[in-house]
Amino acid sequence: MYDLIGIGIGPMNLGLSALAHPTDLKTLFFDESEQFSWHPGMMIQDSMMQTSFISDLVTLADPTSAFSYLNYLRSIQRLHTFYFYEKLLISRQGYNDYLRWVATQLNDLRFSTRVVDVQDTGDSFEVLVEDVTTGKRETFEARNVVIGTGSKPAIPDTFDERVIHNTQYVMNKAELLQRKKISIVGSGQSAAEIFLDLLTTPAPERPELEWIARSTLFETLETGKLGEEIFSPSYVTYFNQLPLEVRQESVKKFARSQNGISPETLQSIYAHLYDLTEEEQQQVAIRANLEVKKITYDERFTIAMQHQELEDERSSKTDAVIAATGFSP
Template identity: 40%
Template structure:
């Protein structure tokens, strides 16, 4: 590879532009690293199907793209407010948890100032060259053109994707769909005779509450089932929140692999429960609607798993199993909303380097403590992962509050020196001996 070609080699290419790679791009501004980030979407849009009015982030506003490692950055949420003449309004708002719609608008504001972000461009393949660099093939939808780039490092930040169990895939459509599509489908389902929500997390609760608010205008039967033991709140105590810290991530990473699996299986309520406020809003609305012993057209039931969905006479027949009673029953519903969560996945573009990547026995990437994918050949150029390391780094992997820390860790390695200071001790408690 001649000198001119070497000068055209980028320092880093980002695959996907979600909140984490957006933060990486923003924090790279204080370095000399040459970067490009690609996303197949036309613009930044964070879970557009769940941007319900009245919903908030479940983390404080400081979990923006930059603040937790660079509070003086021009890309901070507070500077966003300043630039939009909203500082006093936010000051009187007196809340740490900001509207979800405003977080999305903030991210779009950050994205609009970063020319290295290329939307409408899908990374199709990544290969390693003989010199050890990465050849990245990208298809740009607007130009209808396929382009090739070379880079020293790649940061994969494709995040997670909606998960629907295989047994329900064949009935997905306009009236059976994942919660991530709720806002795009809502207007078309409100005239149904019955709507059933499946799931136990925040998304299921927010959708149920939204439908409960609209029920008097449309008079549908509203059901909510979860296989969980109850409609439980997410852990939100001060010391419990310390699990979403670099300290706990460091502790968890050093646990044996089998112990990690065991620990993760018991931590669901650290990040999968319902906020206290949403539970209270639902209960208070149910209470008010039953004044005078009025009977509601509402059914809530825990410990009940959706076993099957069958299309039947223009309806959907649901088979449900109550675990403690060990009994099944059937229910007909016009609409079924599956709030069945999101799962990490291996993007197809990694197929070209599959042979140089280390995989564990479960088919997952082996990710080192510094967020590098472990490769089976030595080299100076690396693949990093954002929000794909739950199995190695623990519950903090998808947490917005740890995004800036992870990006600082990655950037310090890209730059070969400390650009952003990170701290060893961040919490009051000690994890482990």
């Protein structure tokens, strides 16, 4: 009998495993992936996290944990280097390295194991799992089950199947650079980072770029200190006591706290656009207020769009499309 079984090993359940490690809790976590992996397709060089290093897996819950980001730096002899660095934000690659460091030290993580079914027996849960390689099945019993299966890439059904989701960007970058024109669809942080990464590619190798966004404004991530209080334990306690309908309406107001673009990314994009020559400016376009209705393919992609305010229909021809269109549960 386990005290806790976790389904999925992403940052949330990895943090739960790390916090449970020094306790007497008997825990087990399953993931169908071969090894721990966190957004490998978005490991863009120099891309930064949007949250402080203090928002690691454990610190805000247990500052004394051996699995903190600071202890990770100490273990790789970079603690003083980070101290001299004097920044709260860390790179996405650095955070991924930290996550993998934590994962290698926990003995309750089982990879290549798919959870097939969970049954509520009344007093406990029966969790049926299957080895991805051999197909062998086992059943485990637990008092509690935590579902941490995250989300999956979401691409509208009206987009041609050849469209690439932003989670596959890094793996396809070399091939994308061979295309004459690349279009990016989306108005969030991922779209901005990919646009910036391609924008900073040396001119002779840089394709023509087009960034299509539905929003009127490229919303900046909310970084005001009072606004960030929605992540505090006291606010979460208050929020969870609200009626469901009120919570659903409240979440809509939090968009900028979750989905905006970091100010540093926007400033960097503007600075690079400013430095473009007149000839290079003709090869870069940012199109706002356009909702993509359909993307078809016939030797080249055709992007059918509608202007959000003028309501007229427009189209664009391109050689590659990257959809930074978010995720679904």
